[in-house]
Amino acid sequence: MDLKFSIIVPVYNRPQEIDELLESLTKQDFQDDFEVLIIEDGSENSSEEVVKKYTSKLNLNYFYKDNSGAGASRNYGMERASGNYFIILDSDVIVPPQYLSEVKKALEYNYTDAFGGPDAAHPSFTALQKAINYSMTSVLTTGGIRGKKKAVGKFQPRSFNLGLSQIAFSKTKGFDNLKVGEDIDLTFRLWENGFETQLINKAFVYHKRRSTIKQFFKQTFAFGTARPILNKKYPETTKLTYWFPSLFIIGIDFAIIAAFFWYWQLLTFYGIYFTCIFLDSLLQNKNLKVALLSVVTTITQFYGYGLGFLESRFLKK
Template identity: 45%
Template sequence: MKYYKYSIIIPSYNRADEIKELLQSLAGLEFPLERFEIIIADDGSTDNTPQIVEQARHQYPFDLKYFTQSNQGPGAARNLGMQKAEGDFFIFVDSDVTVPATWLANIDKALHQEKADAFGGPDTYRKDFPALLKAINYSMTSFLTTGGLRGKKGKKLAKFYPRSFNMGLSRELWQKIGGFSSLRHGQDIEFSNRIINSGARVIFVHDAPVYHKRRTSLRRFFKQVFNWGVARVNLYKMDRRMLELVHVLPAIATLIVILIALLAVFWQPAKVVFLAGLALGALLLLISMIDAVFMYKELKPALYLPVVIPFQIFGYGLGFIYNFIRRVLLKKGAKVGFQKNYYK
């Protein structure tokens, strides 16, 4: 059996604290040191990321490399990492994740057993995450919410696209399809679409999760999902196969709610429908809250869901509607959504 050497590529921009925590978790991997390298692809950080990396070099035994460039976006940073990588297989993780000790071993096992060219893995939570992050994790991953529409192997609601927080491909496949595009949002979907269209064997490694911290405030979370709605229309304009019915449902729901709410002001039947819709929404939220309590074995994350779930659905829906009007109806150029102070 051929043994792969893995290049774990981490794009970063002013995320020194996250990099420190991620490297600490990577130091705990139960995997031969000679079979992986870690590459920090810095996109022009102005914080103390170089110092954190240098400290880690002296603290941990793994092969750690650091490369930097002027600020060009995460896709360009990942491309820099691949250009500098020495591995047979490239693995991407975001700076806001940590990994369990068996993460890389499980990826290696699955790739060899299934003779795969590329993979994607799930994201989940750590028990020490704050209640808000657990609520966001629930909304993003639960099948009861739109998180269940993101697509996994074996589920038919949406095509499975590996995501850049936990995905990888072989060096040979990279040489065939090229690197990430210049898209600011949705670039991992576009990259995965090219992987799939190449005929590569793509697998979902269910037992190789990463612990994903995501956004740390409701404001950041809203910006993130709004941008995803915007990005989905941009992806549709690039290749119509990247838009499925499930991707449009939050926008349809948003439009229906807005329309009925406006009609309810002066039309009694619409008011009845609106109140019935509120009751149904409340019931679904209650079911989600109960499910979250069983999932987390605590109450506090569930108490955030009446805010987090509407933020996700309507944030994404508004972003999709906004960019659909611009790009499809008005035929204007691409739009990236929230960009200024995106990470603040």
Template identity: 45%
Template sequence: MRKFSVIIPIYNRPDELQELLESLTQQSYTNFEIIVIEDGSMLKCDTVCEFYKDKLDIKYFYKENGGQGFARNFGFEKASGDYFVQLDSDAIVPDTYFEIVNTEIDKHGLDAYGGPDAAHVSFTPTQKAINYAMTSFLTTGGTRGKSKNLGGKFHPRSFNFGLSRKVWEKVGGYKITRMGEDIEFSIRIIEAGFKVELIPAAFIYHKRRTSLSQFYKQLFFFGRARVNIWRFFPKELKMVHLFPVAFTLFIWSLAFQYLMFPILFYLSFALLLIFVLANFVKASIENKSLKVGILAIPASLIQLFAYGMGFIKEMFLSSEKN
């Protein structure tokens, strides 16, 4: 049986880890170990790991804070499995996850894979709205979890990302610890000639952020990270990545339109209203909740605007350095 090593970097989130480990006790495929890397946390999760030592093959390590990419590298070095599976600490894993992954690896000869994310029924309405914004094609968030998308080749993301030991031995681990580190790593794996695909059925429930203000900060950082990836791989900057920038500039322009071109302002406002209503309807139907639909309105606007703001700021910093 193929042995999986589950790599989990964590920083000040012991409660989240408890939910993740509990879900891992329910797996139908059980040949896996868990490597938890405490990345310089003040709120340690050692007692949580100790609680599960009789239920899971779990190893706990503490290291000085170095960022999630380098924490995963630390985990790779400690792993004994044939396949490394990276999960974020805010994940809940369905009980057939490893069974599905193992079957798909054999069926398609995958050297590495990524899986999508979804909202669990226990998530709060805000979390479900954020999940909608991050997975809907209307916000461009849906381009992340598709095997073929407007952003080019599928690049696994670290919240749900597996690779064989052979890949790690040839490509190495993360070169950067934040700012798009998982996409940079994915691109190098693909460029090395390894077979990388999305496994649609290998989804996890991803909590993401619990408030809209936290979500704004996260998406702002994602926008900055896209510019950082462009520094490494200029060809990886696609039109779809510029759509949030265009949206941000559009929002900025509304005040000017109102003062100088009222007719154009009303036309622009009507387009924005259509976008807002489309997200409200789509989110309400998908989640069967008007409350989630209402919360999806600010979440969708934040998904685009915050990303665009982060992108613009980082691009401006790049031009200043040059």
């Protein structure tokens, strides 16, 4: 199959991120032609002037539309793309030079109508961004489901780094109107329609994610609220492991209360776990500050996701 890539990037009020992303795309070692579509989702702080800087360096198309959310903006871009294979990227990623070459190589070796790639922390990222990246990708925190080699089961691509064939888009109609979890929803519909997905481990991107603890908590809370909605929509995909963050934070609270009555054993268990988080992050990042912050971001992640899950499961109709 002759692959023709169209890169789709929705953006909302983040011109600086688009600047960094487009700059990284100009440095691809990829020899074939590819196009880039920037979909401005009703931003007040437009990226148009930034995009103009790259029109002579990239095959670039800019579209401005009313705000409708990232999923609808991705669909908007795919509907207007000229390629036969779409690559969806978030605006807050930086793409390493070999990215497109690795995607093509993997698809030529093992073609699937959808793929996902992992994310990594760029050396220029702040200590907090590196800690957030650790918490979101570590086998000790998420089981590696976001793109580690040790991930188990069928791989569920995430929308920050996702590929989709034009055929699969036409069949599934792309992303649903969910505000969160729309990428998982798309994966389930791909499987229902007989399409295969795969992890292309070498097709990683540098993903900035959120830059404050408050923003990270808000993001993970939203992830947690999405899961019960998806479980209800696709009951056959429900797993007990989705309850783990909620049970984890309930256990922490119980352990703290028990410690006031001199029952330290349960709190000791959590102490051992967070010590492992610290040591593992220190081993991976070679940075004491990042390792300490990884404990904070892991706690934030569990509380954000766990509380969001419980609220969506028991309080929302």
